[in-house]
Amino acid sequence: MKITSSWLKDHLKTSANIEKIVSTLNNIGLEVESVGATDKNNFFLVAKIIKAEKHPNADKLKLCDVDIGSGKILKVVCGASNARDGLLTVYAKPGAIIPKNQLKIKVTNIRGVDSYGMLCSESELGLSDESQGIIELDSKKFKVGNSYFKNNSEPAIDISITPNRSDCLGVRGIARDLSTAGLGKLIELQQTKLKTNIKNPFKVIIQSNSGCSSFTHCYIEGIKNSESPKWLKDKLIAVGMNPISAVVDITNYIMLDLNRPLHAYDADKIERKVIVRSSKKGEKFLALDNNNYSLEDGACLITNEKEILGLGGVIGGESSSISLDTKNIFLESALFDPAKISKAAKKLGINSDAKFRFERGVDPNTMEYGLKLAAQIINKLCGGKISNLVASGEGNFKNKQIKFNSKKFEKIIGSKISTAEINKILNNLGFKFKESKNVYSIIVPTWRPDINEEVDIVEELIRIRGYDKIQLINPEVDSSKNILTGKQKLQRFAQRSIANKGFMETVTYSFTSSKIDSLFDLHNKNLLITNPISNDLNALRSSIFSNLLIHAKNNIHRNFEDQKIFECGPVFFGSKPGEQIVVIGGIQIGKIYRKNWLEKDKDVDVFEIKDIVYKTLIELGIDEQELSIIQESESYYHPGRSGKFFLSSNKQSPLANFGEINPKIIKELDIKYGPVFGFQIFLNNIPVINKQNTEKKFKYLVSNFQKIERDFAFIIDKKFEAEKIINALFNVDKKLIKKIRIFDVFQGGNIEKNKKSVALNLVIQSQDKTLNDKEIDELSNKIIQTMQKSFDATLRS
């Protein structure tokens, strides 16, 4: 909502300067976004094309280097055939709104090149119908960097009105607030003196459930519509509105002044019987914006028997629109249901000033006054004869009544307020009230649909009194509760544990490209986003790897081949709330280190990534004895070079998996610098250690008796995994065998094709004596027998 100081002074008797007005507006919750000339002045600059080249990826487009003044050169993509070196033209900055189509200019990527703004044609700026090529300016008359539109209007104060304050969508509402805040006196509304001298020929029928509760109208005959007088045009231009013609400008003026939208129809283009009804699905309607809309059901329509005249409270129809030739008009001042307006406009994608106001709430009691005022000004500026006003529908608008106990203020705000101050504020805001023993019976003015209960009154009082008057109460240190749950601690610990192993933490979007995500197991179509911002980000990710791989590829393009990156975040397995788990996923590509004077290059391998996962799991509190690996993996890993970690007691939920990412996926993603290794830790499956530190240590038990080491080498079938062998050997004598190390695995040579040689080192130690040769030999024999029995293994000679 834009206002000017002079417009404000139509309603507020004040000597305050613009700085004081702005700071007061901010203090009472009417946030000032900017003060200055209108957008047009700030966003359209005279600019010079330094160089115009063919766009590298498009034949019909040009890529221009544009000087926008003070030495700033920008790249702008332009389609005009006359864009050429040295041309002086009009440049629209990002943020500019193009007058022709009301589109907002953004920095956009056009066929692979970022374009910072737009070069404009006369038609785009609403200057003429000339749309062939961009404007060509005379370098004698225009200077690069200057505003193209002349800056002769008063500075506008642009206020961001919160959705609750519909009353401030009119200058008068803002004036009332400023007056209450002590900035001046609110000027009484001028009385209308309407001379009605003809009979209103129109009959309006409001059907039930139409979405229109009330409709007041009059007919004005024999006017001469024309360009508006300067005072009116200046007022509208200053707040960024294009003047059209006197009749239309007057309805806009009343809307901006009083938050009272009106609509004027060319009476010669419509029948005398007007029916307000609800739309039926499939009905078509050509609106003032020249768009042909196909309607859903439930929208409020202003109709004749044969045709639709307007979408009530949203936009008028093209067929009955006002032109400079219009002689007779039918003027509407109505009340529409906010929810229906909002629903209909959203479905059709229309965002009009009227819709914006009706969906927030319009004072029903301005219906008649606004209509009369408009008729009076039209009569004054365009002549004509005015009919009597006819009102249909509801006419009695009840005020809301609420009780307010002034103690509530102290309870919510923390400090007291005097009765005198309450009375003054309520009075100035237009509330009527009676007070008895701190309890107020308040009658809410009809322009305040946002005031419904006690706390709303509290807010009004503190808002005007000033939030700076709220007494700050310092918090007290309180460590009586746990800050984090066990799961939350686990996650935070895991993030830092992985980072401490040389991985860079990243944060990527929770969505990704469905095309890439579907290379991984869990992707399903329920994860598709209905309204994605782009096809590359069109689905919730089912795998943490999708984005990591996309970004790793970008890093390779930045010449960073060796990478260790990880992310901790949600992945999704369904579209219902809660169908997500937290995963830590990481990838490593390239060399562990490059050649140096000590060693040669070292490539990443599966064991590098496995160790990282293993160490982290131990650090997360998993008992080493409980940890088990299975050589079985998901299809997104290389089938022979990947595995999963489980707790031996729970083979259902993997704690983690790791391996080489399936080379097929790497090829699909066109990552040229492979192989890529990855891991995932499923934090939801990691048990939370719920032990006090005092319980964590069990009895200290060590043996001081001599330990013996024995080496064995077995020939064994390839299919037997190391973990199985180790587990079997520990089971031979859990008390005596302390440690088993595999120090060699060998295939080929003189060993049979399906076999391998596995060399093991065992540490043997008793808890209560020094073992003698006989006991050691017995144990050795048991080990050899177990290997034979369990794996058909033979001792290698």
Add this chain to the structure above:
Amino acid sequence: MDEILHLEKEFKSKIDQSENLHKIEQVKSEAFGKNGKIGELFKKITTLQGEDRKNFASNLNKLKDNINNLINSKINLFEQTEINKKLSEDRIDVTLPGRPITFGKIHPVTQVIDEVTAIFGEIGFSVAEGPDVENEYNNFTALNTPPHHPARDMHDTFYLGQNKEILLRTHTSPVQIRTMLSGKPPFKIIAPGRTYRCDSDQTHTPMFHQVEGLHIDKNVNMGHLKGVLDYFIRKFFEVDKIKMRFRPSHFPFTEPSAEVDIGYELKDGKIVIGEGDKWLEILGCGMVHPNVLKNCKVNTSMYQGYAFGIGIDRLAMLKYGINDLRSFFETDVRWLEHYGFDPLDIPANYRGFSR
């Protein structure tokens, strides 16, 4: 006795003549080894009687100690010389670079979440969580934003499915609803997390982070809200004094509502928080609307309280001088290296936030 003197002379001369470790070891073995000359002489003690025996034994022991000491000090001398020789020869250039090390980093968003958690944790808040995918009720309706409320238009919402019932949460506020529905007052939580809006340009990304705060108890008023935020901002920006401004605003789920600005100035193109006459909006807050409490079955005649929502990425940008929001989510290893944190830099009250 002559034998003793003779041996003494003999070994002293041998010791003198030994010019290396090997030689002296030989002398040692000759004296004290198996059948060593001094050892052998001890056998003679048994053949003597009386005063002679006493004198002989005493002199022999003296000789043994004497020779032993001489040999050992000579051995020691040779060993020292050898070690010194080795040490002086065995020299490498330790300024040569060692094996390459890679350092990991923690993302600024994680770091800031941990900082925020440490600050609020100290004054009694605990961390709550909620899902990224939400239903329309928790994200809007329960927060006093019924269908067709204009405030819904201000959130560019991502939807899953055509009926618009399931969405990506547009703020962390639905965690308020989940927390209150699943427990009994009092409530004192913060909820950091990912939030989503379909908006993407220079200053907006379709995903960003917020931290929600909620404190509901019997006598929590707006003064407490002001105090908590003042405390938070001072601690977070690590300054003693902060210029803070509460401005009336509107959120459907709070009444009264406020936006909070902090004072700053630009020094050499960098934002300095806490001084200067410029204002920067950093958060929204207010007293929880009674309708929200009612929707969560909280007795409004007994309980009231405040809520706030802060943009985490924005906090990180301000504190650490990061000027492009989009760069947070681009995984450029150079950016991560520059703006990331050492994993051992764990923000905690006992050790402070900065080293």
